[in-house]
Amino acid sequence: MPVFWLIVIVLALAAVGFILGRARALQSAGGDRRDLHSLPIYYGSNVAMKSLVPAFLLMIGWLIAQPFAVNYAVSGMIPDSVISEGSSRGLILAEVRRTSDGLTNAVASGALTDDMARDAGADLDAVTTRLKDAGQVVTSQITQPVLHAAQRYRALNATGNWVMTGLVLLTALVGVLWGLKETNADFRARNVVEQGVMALLIAAASIAVLTTIGIVFSLIGNTWVFFNLYPAGDFFTLLEWAPSFSGRGGSSSLGVLPLLWGTFYISIVALLVAVPVGLFAAVYLSEYASPTVRSFAKPMLEVLAGIPTIVYGLFALLTIGPMLLSVFGPDGTGWMGGQRAVITAGLAMGIMLIPFVSSLSDDIINAVPQAMRDGSYGLGATKSETIKQVILPAALPGIVGAILLAASRAIGETMIVVLGAGAAARLSLNPFEAMTTVTAKIVSQLTGDSDFASPEALVAFALGMSLFVLTLGLNVLALFIVRKYREQYD
Template identity: 70%
Template sequence: MPVLWLILIVIALGGVGYFLGRGRALGSAGGDARRLHSLPSYYGLNAALSAGVPALLLLMGWLLVQPLLIDSRVSGMIPDTAIGEGSNLSLVMSDVRRVAEGLDLAVQQGAITAQEAGTLSPETTDIRELLGRVGVALGAEVRPEVLTAAQRYRVLSGTGRWLMTGLVLALALGGLALALARTDKDFRARNVVEAGVKALLILASTIAILTTLGIILSLIFNTAEFFRLYPALDFFTGRTWSPSFGGGSELGILPLLWGTLYISLIALLVAVPIGLFAAIYLSEYASPQVRAIAKPMLEILAGIPTIVYGLFALLTVGPLLVSVFGQGGLLGVNWMQGGTAVMTAGLVMGVMLIPFVSSLSDDIINAVPQAMRDGSLGLGATKSETVKQVVLPAALPGIVGAILLAASRAIGETMIVVLGAGAAAKLSLNPFEAMTTVTAKVVSQLTGDADFASPEALVAFALGMTLFVITLGLNVFALYIVRKYREQYE
């Protein structure tokens, strides 16, 4: 049964349980809700949660664990001879999963029978002839060992799906029956429902924490594996970025780190003044009519996809800068050779970050108590003096947070850099030259059939770990500055 149908059935059972539980509780009280321990809706919610929550949790866990178990079972069927040079077991297993999905398509097209898709019996089937038919259906050549593993993968997946369906439905019906059996006028439904909701909230918080921990551990383990294959000193001090999957790579991070910080700096120099001044104007000087129009229009910038900003940088901003700073341009200089440059990406990224700074800063400034403004004005200060000496100092922690958010977004941006800054990894102070960033190289290193046993692919995790540490350092430093200023202000 498809997973979506299974989820809808469980939700439907929960809905039915709500009305059955509510009706059963009222029936036990003779139709008088005043004789119930809890409100009637709590009895319905208890039945609905008992039917839906355990079943859906089992479904989620099954979907996470089943592929891991099947992969471990099927990977043992792959002989070492099937893993050729330049490949590894993970790539072969990807091919196995692709062929397993293609077998279902081949059965639907009538290229093979359902029995042939599940077993490979030399006594009843010509292996070469079957491989040919499967290859035609998939549009690619299939090796015998891959087909055998794919057939086993398909059988195990089908068995697991049917078993999952039965257990999930049985748990949903069992939970519903148990909840209805416990339902009567004296049952403390409200206490049980509130305890269940609290457990769900704790579970959601735990999942968020474990997800973060999993991301960090994934980065740590793969980064450690990279440094086992490539010297850490050469990575952090190397000034040349020249990966080559054939060997002889130079993987120095300094050019990428310089490009990332350089582009981010230009973007912040554009976004912070414009965004902060816009926030001050909208919160302190603009009339309600102007604010009602200007603020939504400014926030539209945050909803534009980054790929559109990248195209804007490539097709509009880049040629415009070349017409000014390029050969034969308005200034008569030859600083810019092409449209892709640090300045191009920095300017467009700065425009993208303006709403992040302005919206958050505007909310923080508006949160400053009006009594502080009135007190300053009552002491004879002007409007501008009040903004400079009272409002901005009080809102500084939030403004620093807005700037930090913009900096994190700038450091992690990819599409604008790919289209607007170019792909050259170099150390240069000229903002009109093409450079690249860490995120752009993470994408390029993991694009295509990368061998994850090689340092050229694992370096992406080292780059990501470096960005993570830099961002964490920025957060710690900003927190220190904010706390120090807050102590002086208070």
């Protein structure tokens, strides 16, 4: 059964349990809700919660654990002899999963019978031909071990899904019966429901931590596979980015340094635009602007944050680039050879980041207590002196946080870089030359028909892991700065 319909059925059982629990509570009190310990809605919520929560926890746990169990079972079917040099068992399992998906799609479209998709003795050529006719072949060549493993993978997944469906529905039904059994006039339903809601709130607060852990582990696995195929020393020290898709990528030069330099260079240019403009705008809106001007200017400034980045990329390509080319191009100073350059993407990205700096800084400056302003004015300081010597130092930790958010946004930007800065990976100090970033190369390496088992495709995960570590270090540094100045001005 599809997961969607399983969720719908569990929700329906919980709704029925809610109605029955509420009615049973009123019945136990003789129809007088004043004789109940809690409101009737709590009794119904208790039954619904005991049905929903265990069933959904079981379903989520099963969906997480099943792929690992199936991969472990199928991995033993792959002999070491089929793992060629430059490949790994994990990459063969990826081919098995894609072949399994192809078998499922071919059966659904009628191009392949279910018996042929299940039969381990099915003719390899016949299955391959029908998969090709159905447009389901996603690997260059299907071998007999891969086909057998794919058939086993498909069968185990199907069995696991049916077992999960039965257990989840049984758990939901048992939860309804359990909740109805303990429903009576003296049952402390409100206390139980509030404790359950508290547990759900704690679980929701833990999602950020669990998500971060999940991202890290998903990157680590493929990064490890990449470094088994390509030397880590070359990746972190080579000054050239030249992927080659010949063979299995043995002639590639995959040095990350030019990409990191392009990422930081474009981000620095963007911050040089966004930080002064955004901070000055925040000071004006919070300290100088009249309520009428503020009510109009602040929403208009924040509109910039809602513009899609592809629009900023087009703006960089069609407006900023030609404008800079007319000034610094062959007809001007001659410094700029084309409209795609670091400064083109940096200016467009800086405009995009202005509301991130201005809006957050404005809120932080407004949060500075009015008593600090009044005390400064009472000592004879002017408005400008108060801003420079009292307000900005007191708001500095929050302003650093706003700048950090803008920097993280700049480092992770892709579309503006692709359209405005070009795709050249180079080490240069010239802002009028085309460069590229880590995120842009991640997109390009995972786009197209390249062999996923090659270093050129797996390098995207190593790039993502490197970027994650760098941004984590940036966050730690900013946290240190914030704590240092917060202690100074508290």
